[in-house]
Amino acid sequence: MLTYTFEKHSGVSLYEQLYRHIKEDILSGRLAAGEKLPSKRTLSGHLELSVITVKNAYEQLIAEGYIYSVEKKGYFVSRIDRPPHAAAAGAVPQAAAEPVYTLDLVTNSISAEYFPFTVWSKTMRRTILEQDTGLLQPTPFNGALELRRVIAENLQQFRGMTVDPEQIVIGAGTEFLYYLLIQLLGRERTYAVEDPGYSKIGRIYESNQVSLRRIALDEAGLSAAALRQSGADVVHISPSHHYPTGIVMPIARRQELLRWADEQEGRYILEDDYDSEFRFVGRPIPTMFSADRHERVIYLNTFSKTIAPSIRISYMILPPHLLAQYRDRLSFYACTVSSFEQHTLAAFMAQGRYEQHINRMRNRYRQKRDAVIDAIRTGPLAGKVEIMEQDAGLHFLMRLDTELTDDALRRAAAGKGIRLALLSDYYHNSAAAPQHVVVVNYSGIELDTLRRGLARLAELWEE
Amino acid sequence: MLTYTFEKHSGVSLYEQLYRHIKEDILSGRLAAGEKLPSKRTLSGHLELSVITVKNAYEQLIAEGYIYSVEKKGYFVSRIDRPPHAAAAGAVPQAAAEPVYTLDLVTNSISAEYFPFTVWSKTMRRTILEQDTGLLQPTPFNGALELRRVIAENLQQFRGMTVDPEQIVIGAGTEFLYYLLIQLLGRERTYAVEDPGYSKIGRIYESNQVSLRRIALDEAGLSAAALRQSGADVVHISPSHHYPTGIVMPIARRQELLRWADEQEGRYILEDDYDSEFRFVGRPIPTMFSADRHERVIYLNTFSKTIAPSIRISYMILPPHLLAQYRDRLSFYACTVSSFEQHTLAAFMAQGRYEQHINRMRNRYRQKRDAVIDAIRTGPLAGKVEIMEQDAGLHFLMRLDTELTDDALRRAAAGKGIRLALLSDYYHNSAAAPQHVVVVNYSGIELDTLRRGLARLAELWEE
Numbered sequence: 063m064l065t066y067t068f069e070k071h072s073g074v075s076l077y078e079q080l081y082r083h084i085k086e087d088i089l090s091g092r093l094a095a096g097e098k099l100p101s102k103r104t105l106s107g108h109l110e111l112s113v114i115t116v117k118n119a120y121e122q123l124i125a126e127g128y129i130y131s132v133e134k135k136g137y138f139v140s141r142i143d144r145p146p147h148a149a150a151a152g153a154v155p156q157a158a159a160e161p162v163y164t165l166d167l168v169t170n171s172i173s174a175e176y177f178p179f180t181v182w183s184k185t186m187r188r189t190i191l192e193q194d195t196g197l198l199q200p201t202p203f204n205g206a207l208e209l210r211r212v213i214a215e216n217l218q219q220f221r222g223m224t225v226d227p228e229q230i231v232i233g234a235g236t237e238f239l240y241y242l243l244i245q246l247l248g249r250e251r252t253y254a255v256e257d258p259g260y261s262k263i264g265r266i267y268e269s270n271q272v273s274l275r276r277i278a279l280d281e282a283g284l285s286a287a288a289l290r291q292s293g294a295d296v297v298h299i300s301p302s303h304h305y306p307t308g309i310v311m312p313i314a315r316r317q318e319l320l321r322w323a324d325e326q327e328g329r330y331i332l333e334d335d336y337d338s339e340f341r342f343v344g345r346p347i348p349t350m351f352s353a354d355r356h357e358r359v360i361y362l363n364t365f366s367k368t369i370a371p372s373i374r375i376s377y378m379i380l381p382p383h384l385l386a387q388y389r390d391r392l393s394f395y396a397c398t399v400s401s402f403e404q405h406t407l408a409a410f411m412a413q414g415r416y417e418q419h420i421n422r423m424r425n426r427y428r429q430k431r432d433a434v435i436d437a438i439r440t441g442p443l444a445g446k447v448e449i450m451e452q453d454a455g456l457h458f459l460m461r462l463d464t465e466l467t468d469d470a471l472r473r474a475a476a477g478k479g480i481r482l483a484l485l486s487d488y489y490h491n492s493a494a495a496p497q498h499v500v501v502v503n504y505s506g507i508e509l510d511t512l513r514r515g516l517a518r519l520a521e522l523w524e525e
Numbered sequence: 526m527l528t529y530t531f532e533k534h535s536g537v538s539l540y541e542q543l544y545r546h547i548k549e550d551i552l553s554g555r556l557a558a559g560e561k562l563p564s565k566r567t568l569s570g571h572l573e574l575s576v577i578t579v580k581n582a583y584e585q586l587i588a589e590g591y592i593y594s595v596e597k598k599g600y601f602v603s604r605i606d607r608p609p610h611a612a613a614a615g616a617v618p619q620a621a622a623e624p625v626y627t628l629d630l631v632t633n634s635i636s637a638e639y640f641p642f643t644v645w646s647k648t649m650r651r652t653i654l655e656q657d658t659g660l661l662q663p664t665p666f667n668g669a670l671e672l673r674r675v676i677a678e679n680l681q682q683f684r685g686m687t688v689d690p691e692q693i694v695i696g697a698g699t700e701f702l703y704y705l706l707i708q709l710l711g712r713e714r715t716y717a718v719e720d721p722g723y724s725k726i727g728r729i730y731e732s733n734q735v736s737l738r739r740i741a742l743d744e745a746g747l748s749a750a751a752l753r754q755s756g757a758d759v760v761h762i763s764p765s766h767h768y769p770t771g772i773v774m775p776i777a778r779r780q781e782l783l784r785w786a787d788e789q790e791g792r793y794i795l796e797d798d799y800d801s802e803f804r805f806v807g808r809p810i811p812t813m814f815s816a817d818r819h820e821r822v823i824y825l826n827t828f829s830k831t832i833a834p835s836i837r838i839s840y841m842i843l844p845p846h847l848l849a850q851y852r853d854r855l856s857f858y859a860c861t862v863s864s865f866e867q868h869t870l871a872a873f874m875a876q877g878r879y880e881q882h883i884n885r886m887r888n889r890y891r892q893k894r895d896a897v898i899d900a901i902r903t904g905p906l907a908g909k910v911e912i913m914e915q916d917a918g919l920h921f922l923m924r925l926d927t928e929l930t931d932d933a934l935r936r937a938a939a940g941k942g943i944r945l946a947l948l949s950d951y952y953h954n955s956a957a958a959p960q961h962v963v964v965v966n967y968s969g970i971e972l973d974t975l976r977r978g979l980a981r982l983a984e985l986w987e988e
Contacts, residue, residue, distance in 0.1 A: 122807035127775020142777040152845035154689040190646045198833035226617040234697040234861035312590015314605040344585035370661035372864035382615035398697035401835035
């Protein structure tokens with residue numbers, strides 16, 4: 063008969079103690095497969111436990127498959143091969159600490175200090191009050207209608223785009239939208255990205271293991287001729303403001319690409335309009351989506367760059383025939399953005415707060431850019447630098463007058479506590495990369511830090 | 526000389542009117558490629574506009590590539606092929622309205638009415654106050670450390686799992702995590718899902734165009750023998766509580782699958798523990814992750830089922846060697862859940878509110894399930910139904926005593942305003958599917974509605 067000892071005040075219930083004892087006996091082989099267990103009544107008498115305690119233990123063992131019951135016969139031990147010999151579990155790799163730099167020109171995080179957090183948190187609180195338990199309801203697959211409506215209005219008003227809210231698909235970041243697009247357009251197609259370009263985009267296509275071409279840019283950006291030669295079907299571009307070169311694709315080139323897309327069934331242009339809001343000179347450049355007459359352009363944009371990187375809300379706009387396919391094949395995916403964040407953003411935009419914020423930030427970034435450029439031009443690097451591409455966006459280029467290779471330059475700068483982003487880093491084909499061109503992501507730079515950093519950088523010319 | 530008329534009070538600035546006029550002339554061909562434009566001063570005199578207005582218009586046209594300037598020579602029209610003939614844009618397909626049913630046994634949305642929304646909204650408000658602008662900072666790629674810590678503690682306490690917070694990766698829904706796993710494990714592998722099973726899971730693998738096997742279950746779930754025969758490398762299972770059959774995989778079968786995974790390099794088990802919280806009898810079934818000694822099991826779970834479908838927070842737990850690979854290849858992906866939601870959930874859990882909620886819901890669901898089963902057993906379908914698999918989860922099975930085919934049954938029920946989920950719907954291999962078994966997703970059912978619905982359903986036996 064099974065005999066176990068029980069701890070009365072261990073915090074573990076008697077039923078669980080009995081369950082554990084029997085389970086251990088089965089796993090260790092002390093109770094063999096097929097062996098009959100005592101009846102509940104017998105065991106309860108033997109162990110001085112209540113019948114219900116034994117019953118609960120037996121039921122748990124049945125639920126987990128350690129024992130089974132046969133009607134009118136009783137309980138029997140299941141056939142279980144003992145678990146494989148325990149191996150030492152691998153150590154969990156811990157996150158490495160990031161080095162700290164005096165001056166960091168790589169990080170292009172936007173300045174959270176300028177975000178009207180008070181207004182945003184007020185909007186959050188009002189959203190909680192107004193939506194109440196409605197916040198627990200999931201939004202449609204393509205996002206909350208309120209948000210899609212206000213995005214469509216915003217695009218009409220500030221970007222001159224005519225978009226039906228139904229065409230908009232909301233997702234948790236453009237990275238996630240690329241994934242949906244690969245599923246929508248299919249893995250059979252060949253995708254093309256710009257070289258140089260924002261390296262994450264290429265990595266996403268690579269990580270998805272689709273056929274990928276990297277297309278060298280000329281001074282007007284990506285050309286239809288190079289695209290034709292590559293054999294690509296889908297091209298991913300940022301015509302409003304290319305990162306990191308800053309190229310604004312001229313209208314002739316845009317028309318050329320639209321014609322390329324029209325030439326053959328199944329060609330598409332993914333227009334990534336990620337920082338079009340921060341154009342400092344003149345009016346915004348019209349989108350290719352607006353110029354498209356044959357449903358070849360899919361437009362993408364994000365709020366992570368304009369509000370805060372912690373806000374994971376992006377969207378894409380599908381031409382009608384792709385929307386129909388999306389509904390058919392991909393609308394089973396739940397929207398990845400929480401209902402609460404969508405309603406908060408919708409309210410923030412509907413009150414005009416988003417546009418107000420963008421306008422303020424455009425001015426602040428312009429001032430910041432001017433101050434940074436001024437500090438560079440009047441500082442210890444004066445005469446050793448040339449500043450390029452400065453009409454738009456949150457970065458500009460700075461060519462250094464040096465003989466150092468880019469690798470040596472980066473190392474020398476790092477030795478002085480300065481983290482440089484070099485234009486050549488963004489080239490997949492590094493042979494084509496211009497040397498000594500620094501990408502200055504200025505939005506998060508403090509001017510004092512910058513001045514100190516420039517002084518240290520200038521030491522490179524004195525050594 | 527260019528001659529245009531201007532509207533003084535149109536709300537469109539003079540510079541923009543001039544820009545539009547010239548742009549139209551270029552696009553229409555009235556201004557030919559290479560043609561020289563008048564100097565800013567000349568045109569300003571001719572049109573009686575300020576020089577700055579002309580300058581702004583010219584600069585916008587340059588930025589968009591309509592014209593270009595040559596130093597000391599002036600402004601010239603770019604070569605632009607006219608846009609392709611405008612075709613009528615396709616109509617945007619609108620979302621179809623969902624039919625309304627008297628009784629809906631398909632929707633398995635959890636009851637939002639029981640969620641402690643007051644506590645949740647208080648937690649949201651406190652998160653706003655406490656985190657303040659810290660909410661604008663992005664979280665690490667694998668999620669906020671506070672949240673990962675409290676999840677690890679929760680798993681230790683309530684699931685007996687020992688997990689390092691670094692092993693946890695937070696994502697916006699398990700659907701998104703499957704995508705990350707396909708990238709992590711690779712598209713070369715063959716994936717296997719359960720047949721029958723939750724249909725979305727198979728669709729996700731199909732939509733990702735990976736090699737997919739659907740493996741028939743026996744009464745203990747998926748077998749290692751069937752898995753070996755399929756040639757799969759990665760198997761996606763829900764051993765704690767299978768949907769829709771309700772099978773709890775017995776320990777012998779679990780050990781069998783762990784041995785299958787150990788047999789060969791590159792085999793993995795994805796353990797989807799989606800509704801393990803709602804086990805009504807005895808203690809929770811231990812996870813396969815805990816029994817795994819060779820880093821073969823990846824554990825997945827979600828808060829969408831336990832809190833609200835609008836909360837898009839799920840997580841996976843990677844064994845150490847996969848975590849190292851993930852860091853190396855996939856940590857460039859930003860975390861898809863907003864910082865705010867992560868901090869709110871972390872605070873909610875740290876206060877013990879999550880566990881409290883789960884315990885309450887477990888009781889409520891048990892009561893609800895008992896009441897629903899009672900209504901069925903004592904209602905007009907008594908004697909025509911058999912209820913099965915009722916110890917766990919948010920659904921149970923109900924076999925109907927009818928001669929109708931499943932299709933006819935579904936149509937007949939729909940004709941009476943009742944939406945049925947049939948077990949056969951979840952079978953890919955429909956020949957293997959048991960007939961007349963209804964999957965009752967009871968959590969959202971109102972008892973009055975149920976009684977009315979059952980009365981209407983009973984009419985099927987009288988016709």
